[in-house]
Amino acid sequence: MCGITALLLADHNLMASPELHEGLGMLQHRGQDAAGIVTCGNKGRLYQIKGNGMVRDVFDQPKLEQLIGSMGVGHVRYPTAGSSSMSEAQPFYVNSPYGIVFAHNGNLVNADELRTFLDQDAHRHINTDSDSELLLNIFANNLQKTGKFRINEEDIFTAIKGIFDVCHGGYACVAMIAGFGIIGFRDPHGIRPIGFAKRQSPKGTDYMFASESVVCDGCSFTDFEDLRPGEAVIVNKAGLVSRRELVPDANFSPCIFEYVYFSRPDSIIDGISVYKCRLAMGEALADQVLKKLGPDHDVDVIIPVPDTSRVAALQTAYKLDITYREGFIKNRYIGRTFIMPGQAMRKKTVRRKFNAMALEFAGKNVLIVDDSIVRGTTSKEIVQMARDAGAKKVYLASCAPAIRYPNVYGIDMPTPKELIAHDKDDDEIAEALGVDRVIFQNIEGLIASCRKFNPSIKSWDASVFDGKYITGKVDDAYLQHLEDLRSDAKKDKVEDTQSPETLGLYNFNLQLK
Numbered sequence: 001m002c003g004i005t006a007l008l009l010a011d012h013n014l015m016a017s018p019e020l021h022e023g024l025g026m027l028q029h030r031g032q033d034a035a036g037i038v039t040c041g042n043k044g045r046l047y048q049i050k051g052n053g054m055v056r057d058v059f060d061q062p063k064l065e066q067l068i069g070s071m072g073v074g075h076v077r078y079p080t081a082g083s084s085s086m087s088e089a090q091p092f093y094v095n096s097p098y099g100i101v102f103a104h105n106g107n108l109v110n111a112d113e114l115r116t117f118l119d120q121d122a123h124r125h126i127n128t129d130s131d132s133e134l135l136l137n138i139f140a141n142n143l144q145k146t147g148k149f150r151i152n153e154e155d156i157f158t159a160i161k162g163i164f165d166v167c168h169g170g171y172a173c174v175a176m177i178a179g180f181g182i183i184g185f186r187d188p189h190g191i192r193p194i195g196f197a198k199r200q201s202p203k204g205t206d207y208m209f210a211s212e213s214v215v216c217d218g219c220s221f222t223d224f225e226d227l228r229p230g231e232a233v234i235v236n237k238a239g240l241v242s243r244r245e246l247v248p249d250a251n252f253s254p255c256i257f258e259y260v261y262f263s264r265p266d267s268i269i270d271g272i273s274v275y276k277c278r279l280a281m282g283e284a285l286a287d288q289v290l291k292k293l294g295p296d297h298d299v300d301v302i303i304p305v306p307d308t309s310r311v312a313a314l315q316t317a318y319k320l321d322i323t324y325r326e327g328f329i330k331n332r333y334i335g336r337t338f339i340m341p342g343q344a345m346r347k348k349t350v351r352r353k354f355n356a357m358a359l360e361f362a363g364k365n366v367l368i369v370d371d372s373i374v375r376g377t378t379s380k381e382i383v384q385m386a387r388d389a390g391a392k393k394v395y396l397a398s399c400a401p402a403i404r405y406p407n408v409y410g411i412d413m414p415t416p417k418e419l420i421a422h423d424k425d426d427d428e429i430a431e432a433l434g435v436d437r438v439i440f441q442n443i444e445g446l447i448a449s450c451r452k453f454n455p456s457i458k459s460w461d462a463s464v465f466d467g468k469y470i471t472g473k474v475d476d477a478y479l480q481h482l483e484d485l486r487s488d489a490k491k492d493k494v495e496d497t498q499s500p501e502t503l504g505l506y507n508f509n510l511q512l513k
Helices: 017-026 061-066 111-120 131-144 153-166 213-218 257-262 274-293 310-320 343-353 377-388 426-433 443-451 476-486
Strands: 003-008 034-040 046-052 071-077 092-094 100-108 169-177 181-186 195-201 204-210 222-226 231-236 241-245 301-304 328-330 354-356 365-370 393-398 437-440
Touching (some): 003 169, 017 213, 100 131, 111 131, 153 181, 213 222, 257 274, 274 437
Parallel strands (some): 301 365
Antiparallel strands (some): 003 071, 003 204, 034 071, 100 169, 169 181, 181 231
């Protein structure tokens, strides 16, 4: 999972970098491993800064001032495969044709096939293991086929349609063509989110693409619109917008885990308020609690695992008429443990991130509400903290169903062996977590909690719960390949030994220690 944004300002004398930087800060929850910005100056020159670390680590005011130009692309990275090397920090760039900058959120399921094509047929060099570089080079190769000195919108739409024809998986992308403009597009299933918005300025209209509406809201853009599945939007440097649905019969199936965990509660994605959706998840979870524990349950207090589950936990407590309390204090200077690369890092961080207040646990039967249970790393530590703080009984409720299958569309749920619910029933999961009972939402309740706010969405990517991969091309061999690439055992051994690459840009990369 990553965060992407692109910005084009009507006033070509202004710099896009400050607002791109601000936008990446608002997308930090989507990626903590690396961050990058590439801008384009008035003469078509590209300027970049990118590196490993949080947004605050990679950028400061002097660096932002070096990012010249009124349009640009930004990215925060959360690696789902292979290395966390800085060479895989985005945005990526190719100089031929035209100078293209590219950032991507998602994952391709036919990356090996595409890599072979680019090597043997297109003769394009691929420098990293990132499928974002594959998407960029497929796009570049399609544009190269025009043979034109200058391209137009029709050429770009044709090139993107070519991406949809051969690239399978979940992907939302932003691109910038030097001296031309910015582009956003979304895979034919709309698995990963992206939208765009506009803002009036004295010189005309500014445009911004972003993974979540909250970025546009925070930068005072209005009229946010989600891109449709298989749709592309082009904004040229004159501010003219062209948009087209290139896959008219697309099977719209957005990722339901966006609403469970990844997206900010103040975002609107595909017409659905993430906040309202999580309230509905809390109500549905209350029904499951009653079903599992019965109306004569002995729960004294409901406590959320901050922050993502707080909204749902509040509504669960309200519906069950049980006292709601904040029992875990969160250190807000430590990032999201789920998206940290490597199990060793996640384990080390949980106890530093949360602290249990004994007065809310001592002598009580506690129902802890979390948004989901993936590897169980956080859950085990949280449960033990509750016991150490004096809880008599500890029940754990998840707003999401049990996660039993790997994700192949850009979320780091790689190997079944690393998923605590894999090949276990609820009692076995409870034993593994050290709780008295574990309670999961069912898939029907989760889907209903989202669909009620946009009934036009008939299909959802819920593959981590039901193992149904909507894009096809996902078989046992691919899943084994993904396991080999993504396993925590491998990630824990990865070291970044690569130095920054200039790639012909006006490059201000710094290796962050």
